[in-house]
Structures are given as C-alpha cells and as structure tokens.
Amino acid sequence: MNRLVKKTGIYFIGNIASRCMTALIIPIYALFVTSDALGSYDYLVTLNSILYPVAFGAVWEGVLKYGIGNDPLVPRENVLASAFCIFLPVLAAFITLQIPVCLSLGYSRIESLSLAVMICMTGLASVWQYCVRALGHTRRYIESGIAGSACNFGLVMVLVCALNGQLLGLVTSYCAGQSLIVVYIEAREHILRIAAQGDVDRGLMGRMLRYCIPCVFNLLSLGLLTGVGRIMITNSLGPTANGLYAFAMKFASVITSIGSIFSMAVTEEGILRSDSRIREFYFKLINGLISVLFSVAILSIPTILIFYAFIAATEYAESFVLVPVLVLYAVCMVLSTNFGTVFMAAGRTAVNMWTTMLAVVACMMGSSMLLPLLGVVGVAIGLLLGSVVMVLCRAIASMRLVHFRVLRIRLISLIVLYLVACMGALNVYRNGIATWPTASMLAASIATVPIALSGLRLILSISDE
Numbered sequence: 380m381n382r383l384v385k386k387t388g389i390y391f392i393g394n395i396a397s398r399c400m401t402a403l404i405i406p407i408y409a410l411f412v413t414s415d416a417l418g419s420y421d422y423l424v425t426l427n428s429i430l431y432p433v434a435f436g437a438v439w440e441g442v443l444k445y446g447i448g449n450d451p452l453v454p455r456e457n458v459l460a461s462a463f464c465i466f467l468p469v470l471a472a473f474i475t476l477q478i479p480v481c482l483s484l485g486y487s488r489i490e491s492l493s494l495a496v497m498i499c500m501t502g503l504a505s506v507w508q509y510c511v512r513a514l515g516h517t518r519r520y521i522e523s524g525i526a527g528s529a530c531n532f533g534l535v536m537v538l539v540c541a542l543n544g545q546l547l548g549l550v551t552s553y554c555a556g557q558s559l560i561v562v563y564i565e566a567r568e569h570i571l572r573i574a575a576q577g578d579v580d581r582g583l584m585g586r587m588l589r590y591c592i593p594c595v596f597n598l599l600s601l602g603l604l605t606g607v608g609r610i611m612i613t614n615s616l617g618p619t620a621n622g623l624y625a626f627a628m629k630f631a632s633v634i635t636s637i638g639s640i641f642s643m644a645v646t647e648e649g650i651l652r653s654d655s656r657i658r659e660f661y662f663k664l665i666n667g668l669i670s671v672l673f674s675v676a677i678l679s680i681p682t683i684l685i686f687y688a689f690i691a692a693t694e695y696a697e698s699f700v701l702v703p704v705l706v707l708y709a710v711c712m713v714l715s716t717n718f719g720t721v722f723m724a725a726g727r728t729a730v731n732m733w734t735t736m737l738a739v740v741a742c743m744m745g746s747s748m749l750l751p752l753l754g755v756v757g758v759a760i761g762l763l764l765g766s767v768v769m770v771l772c773r774a775i776a777s778m779r780l781v782h783f784r785v786l787r788i789r790l791i792s793l794i795v796l797y798l799v800a801c802m803g804a805l806n807v808y809r810n811g812i813a814t815w816p817t818a819s820m821l822a823a824s825i826a827t828v829p830i831a832l833s834g835l836r837l838i839l840s841i842s843d844e
Contacts, residue, residue, distance in 0.1 A: 383648050383664075383841055414622030414694055416545040418613060421625035423490065423550065425609045427497040429602030434473040435502035437594040438466040439509035440728075441587035446513025447647060456577030459510060461584045463574050465591075466506065474499065493550045500557035507564040510573075512647075519568050523560045531556030593728035600735035604765050607739070608746050608758035615750060623694075624755050627701035630683050631709035634675065638713030641668070645720045656842065661721060662783040663841045668717055669785070670834025673793035674827035676710050680800045681820050684808060699808050703801035704759040711766035718773035721781055730776055738769035793830065799823040 412420075439462075446458040474495050481491035504527070511519045531552050538548030564570060612621040645664065680703065687699045715734075722730040742765025749757025778784065803820030806813065 418618030418622035432598035460577030667837035674831035
C-alpha cells in the first residue's frame with residue numbers, strides 16, 4: 380500500500396465522523412427542520428464559507444506549506460509564531476468591521492453575532508488542525524475531527540430534534556463543534572505554547588503572505604461559486620426555496636467532503652514529490668480518480684432515488700430534480716481541486732485563484748440568466764457551468780505544467796453512463812417504475828464497476844518515490 384493511500388486512510392479516519400454526520404443528518408433535516416429554517420441556516424453557512432478565509436488570511440495554507448517539510452532553516456516554532464502574527468490582527472480588524480456592516484445591511488443582531496462567531500470558530504479550527512498536520516501529529520487531527528463532529532451531531536439531536544431549536548439550535552451546534560476542535564487540540568498539543576517559543580521571522584512572514592494571499596482569493600472565489608446561487612435564491616425566491624436547494628446539495632456535499640479528504644493527502648504528496656516523478660504521479664492519480672469518482676456518482680443516483688421514495692410525503696421530495704445536476708457539480712469540484720494541487724506543489728497558487736474567479740463569473744452569468752426561466756434548477760445549472768469552467772481551465776493548465784494526459788475515451792464513456800443513469804432515474808421519479816428507464820439505470824450502474832476497480836488499481840500503483 381503506497382503512502383498516498385495510507386495518508387488518505389489516516390485523514391479518512393479523522394474525518395469519517397463528520398462525513399458520516401453529513402450523511403446521517405440528511406433525514407434529520409427532512410423530519411425535524413423546516414425548509415425555512417434550513418434555508419436561513421444554509422445562508423449563514425454560505426456567508427461564513429465566503430468570509431472566514433478573508434478574516435484569517437488563509438494562513439493555515441502557509442502553515443502547512445512551510446511547516447510540513449521540517450526544514451532546519453525554518454523551525455516549525457517560527458512558522459507557527461509568524462502565522463499567529465499574520466492572522467490575529469487581520470481577524471481583529473475584520474470582526475470589528477463585519478458586525479456593524481451586517482447591521483447596516485439589515486441583518487438582525489442575532490444573525491450578525493452568529494455570523495461573527497461562526498467565522499471565528501471555523502477559522503480557528505482550521506488553523507489548529509493545520510498546525511497539528513504541519514507538526515506531523517495526525518493522531519490529534521483525527522481525534523479532534525471525531526470529537527467536533529460528535530459534539531455537533533449530539534447537540535443537533537438535543538437542541539433541534541428534542542427542543543425544536545430550529546435555526547438557533549443549528550448555529551449553536553455548529554459553533555460548539557468547531558470550538559471543541561480547538562480546545563481538544565490545544566489541551567493535548569499546546570499550539571499556543573509552541574508558537575510562543577518561536578521567533579517571528581519577517582522574511583518568513585513575507586513568503587507566507589505571498590503564498591497565502593492568492594489562496595485567500597481562491598477560497599473566497601470558491602465560497603462565492605457555491606454561495607452566489609444560494610444568495611440569489613434566498614433574495615429572489617425566499618428561504619423556503621433555498622431550503623429545498625440546500626437539502627439536495629447535501630448529497631453532493633457527501634461527495635465533495637470525501638473528495639476533500641483525498642485532496643488533503645494529494646496536496647502533501649505533491650509538495651513532497653520529486654520533480655522527476657511528478658508526471659507519473661499525476662497521470663495515475665487523475666485518471667484513477669476520474670474512474671472512481673464518476674463510478675461513485677453513477678452508483679449514487681439510484682441510491683438517492685430510493686432514499687427519496689421514503690421521504691415522498693415531505694416538502695423536500697420535489698428537490699430530487701436538482702440531484703443529478705448537483706452530483707455532477709460535486710464530481711467537477713473534486714477533480715478541479717486535485718488538478719489544483721499541481722499548482723499548490725509548484726507554489727503557483729495564483730493559477731488556482733484566477734481559474735476559480737473565471738468559474739465564479741461563469742456561474743453568476745449562468746445563474747442570472749437561468750433563474751428567471753428555470754427557478755432553482757437554473758441556479759443549479761449555473762453552478763454546474765462554473766464548476767465545468769474551473770475543471771477545464773485547471774486541467775489544461777496543469778497538463779501543460781506537468782505534461783501528463785487524461786484518458787479521454789474512458790472519460791467520455793463515464794459521462795455517457797452518468798447521463799444514462801440520470802435520465803433513467805428522472806423518468807422513474809416522475810412516472811414511476813418502468814422497464815426501460817429502470818433497466819438503463821441499472822445497466823449504467825453495473826457497467827461502472829470494472830471501471831472503478833481499474834481506477835483503484837491505478838491509484839494503488841503510485842510509487843512513493
């Protein structure tokens with residue numbers, strides 16, 4: 380078993396609790412949370428995902444870049460001390476401005492303060508988790524992820540399911556889970572003490588800023604890419620419509636969440652990989668990932684259709700029409716993230732920034748044009764358009780930089796199989812079980828199995844050198 384798979388397994392264990400909670404919480408939303416409350420909560424989460432990288436200067440990316448190599452000329456203590464000197468004043472200035480700006484825009488005090496706390500706790504959890512990754516203490520990363528997810532899920536069960544807390548219960552549960560991650564890591568690894576022992580290196584701070592600033596704009600653009608549609612839906616159609624959109628997005632989020640675990644290991648391997656072996660690494664990685672990822676997407680369509688049969692009596696049942704579009708969006712996002720690791724390894728983070736900005740422009744244009752015509756479905760298609768633009772731009776740029784190729788016939792075959800599975804599922808959803816739609820959906824699912832196994836073998840064959 381190669382190092383990439385081992386690291387993926389380690390990070391998967393660390394994230395399995397939160398990823399399982401992502402899946403398990405979907406029926407809870409369907410049964411206990413109103414679409415209005417879910418839409419409002421999703422709106423706050425969207426704003427949080429857009430703003431927290433700005434509030435912290437995405438400093439965690441610099442911590443990983445300069446801390447993971449264990450360079451004797453750049454002690455890890457200095458990396459942590461320099462990182463704290465970067466994000467603390469930025470965070471203080473940001474929060475000082477964020478609350479009055481939100482109030483002036485018409486947000487309530489509760490919403491403004493909730494957003495401020497979400498931004499602080501999400502960013503601090505990211506900093507602490509990346510610090511332990513840079514220090515090589517992956518066990519603490521695993522334990523903190525499990526503890527935070529368990530806290531979040533447990534409080535949802537109490538505050539939302541038992542006490543009917545709705546929006547306030549969801550926000551409180553989320554913030555408490557992020558807070559526990561910070562407390563758990565600090566209690567065991569003493570990140571603050573390590574940072575206090577280091578010296579602030581101005582030269583290192585400059586290098587970290589040059590590396591992190593493009594990451595800020597990249598993460599900001601990613602937040603806009605996924606969030607601009609939700610903002611449009613909430614402002615044009617109301618929080619109830621956004622609740623339906625957010626519910627369908629939960630299925631895509633399972634794929635992007637698991638994909639993000641894999642990309643964490645790929646980023647580290649890309650940074651450590653020697654230049655002479657990088658071409659072979661990315662050829663096997665990308666082509667193997669395409670096979671596995673599309674196969675998972677194809678197999679997920681009939682699975683999700685079965686789930687919707689159990690919630691047919693709820694207000695969320697009509698959101699199934701969004702699922703095929705959003706699952707394909709998730710596939711494109713995971714692929715684009717892994718194409719983007721090429722530029723992270725090469726220190727060319729500006730490429731990720733510009734490709735994400737292009738995707739945001741495409742998404743906004745597509746969503747603006749299609750929202751009046753197709754409603755929520757139009758926004759989903761706009762999001763898919765943005766993700767396709769991003770993955771194509773990053774694929775072309777990364778292949779030119781590293782000189783690897785994508786197996787096009789396999790990719791086209793998988794896209795065709797996915798479309799067949801989706802058309803069959805939508806037909807069954809609208810008209811009930813019929814022979815040809817059901818048979819085509821099952822045939823597409825069965826045909827992906829050997830392709831998925833081939834992709835797995837390709838990833839497992841990656842050398843550690």
